[in-house]
Amino acid sequence: MTNLNMEKLEALAGKIVGDASAALSILLSYIGDQSGVFRAMADGDRRTAEDIAEIAQVDPRYLQEMLSANAANGYVSYDASSKQFYLSPEQAAIFADESSLANMHGLLQIIVAQFSEHDTALDVFKSGKGRPWGDQHVCQFCGTDRFFRPGYEANLIENWIPALNGVKEKLEAGGTIADIGCGHGSSSVLMAKTFPNSQVYGYDLHGPSIVDARAKAADAGVNNIQFEEVGANDISADDGFDFACIFDALHDMGDPVGVARHIREGLKPGGTLMVVEPMAGDKVEDNLHPLGGVFYAASTLICLPTSRSQDVALCLGAQAGPERLTQVLKDAGFSSVRIATTTPTNIVFEATTANL
Template identity: 45%
Template sequence: MNATAQTINPDKLNTFMGKMLNDVGAAMNASLLLIGDKLGLYKSLATHGPMTSGELAAKTGTAERYIREWLSAQAASGYIIYDAANGKFSMEPEQAAVFADADSPVFLGAVGDLVAATMLDEPAISEAFKTGRGVGWNRRSKCLFCGTARFFRTGYRHHLVQEWLPALEGVVEKLEQGAIVADVGCGHGVSTMIMAQAFPKSKFYGFDYHGESIEDARRAAKEAGMADRVTFEVSTAKTVPAHRYDLVCFFDCLHDMGDPVGALRHIRSIMAQDGTCMLVEPFANDSLEDNLTPVGRVYYAASTVICTPASLDQEVGLALGAQAGETRLRKVTAEAGFSRFRRATETPFNLILEARL
């Protein structure tokens, strides 16, 4: 036995091995989560269960042998319930809320797409680790875009209009009367259209530098019958057209930008004098030790393989990361020329920050 082995505490080792087995199990099941979401397995089980593997296969048009194995893995993960007495599987309301109901405030079914993208893009990220260069959103797997849109939709749908906008000084009143709004880094336009639906007298503009995402956003706006009030354009944050916006929003994207100071400086120059800039950022405390939490764990991982590479692929490459924290973001807005800054509200997953001239 070597010296290192002699110093190992068996109890600590067993605890750590248990943690690792749990993490490996979660990692192995990430693809099964994606399959369950994509094929409607969770939704069908939640709607029609309890069901045998054969019944679920028949209901979803899938092969029973695969479904039997998938169900077994889900039951072993604690994602669904298995009743040995009748050989049927079901979902408790809490499980269904997380995996089967896309409109639930706790829906996480889109996580499979995000995890898949990080694995598909691993070769490019590993190379970036060696070179120090970035990997832009324009070079990422397609599933990252749809997964990101669906993942953030949950929070936006249940907090944006109900809590975040009312926490800003005088913004709701302007939106009700008819305001001009810019959604910078809008992606598929989920946040833009949620606001447009709630405030029909206002005009909304969504901007993103990723052309395919803008095409998807335009298509969604047309299908929703909002194309007359919602306009989507390909643009970087530093080239957003001047319009004297009453409200400019950055939803979970400022930290991805290479030059967030330059982006905010430009936005400051095209806002109305009494306008508001809302920054929605991943929740983070200011110190690393205070972010060593389950939420911080997810965000640091995403920051490593998505956010930081995106910023380093752009000019300046400030690489704020997804755990920048309020103090660092306050400094960025001050450098951009904003004189007022405050935390308007928060959730366990987001900081909602207000910057004004």
């Protein structure tokens, strides 16, 4: 402990106090979400903790403390003159509006799921053994759907599919779509609703997610959709697919090259594979920013152990980057691989084969 630079030490310690405050506020925000406190504050009106507690039917003293913690961290606002709490429009978009692209509760739910299973995470981390997706805490599955769904609703139909050569026209006329690693099926249902002449097939290894996906399709009243619990390597494409897509799941798979090859073989002539992956640069130093930190952390706890639990266990990771992902798709036999479009959080690849 010699040669300590006290200024740097204090700056790092100060950062950790801020991070600790944020970590605890995230847990409190999760409680605020699940208990209905944020819903009670959605209108942005100023109220005392007692009044909010009355609406949300929670204990007022605990709520006073919880709101004070979240106000200290900037997650809610406090008017000292009236002793009232409220959500600003921006805080409401993030914490109280389920339809908002800015809503963060899915991410918070994923974080809470990870903290709740820290013993397992430690064991997996030290031993290097795999951890199947289905062994994650139940909050992981709905958190993932909640986290990704707003991005798909904002981009899939408006931006991503139109960025692919000829796919939108084909699906409007009527084609077959495979959504592989579909999770709770939000992307599948969105495509089934948008392209009523097309038939959508959603596939996932995780049975409870498929049950949820079927319920979601029934709620949406779409009939042109089927879900199957099956590993991506075992999907049977009897008549072939016009369009296959993988949303934030290829890097989780043990054998992404084998899966992409299997999909290529299941595409109809002229068919397209779209792969949506987290935004990343090719080198570690490209990804050393807060978003990269979130993806690397999720990758350590979730994506790598999922891949490690499957055959081949390639462990691509959530920050593989365009060069590596392009190589995976080329190794699978796709002759043309290009980045069709990007968002701040995603890269969208189009993979086709000229001689298909």
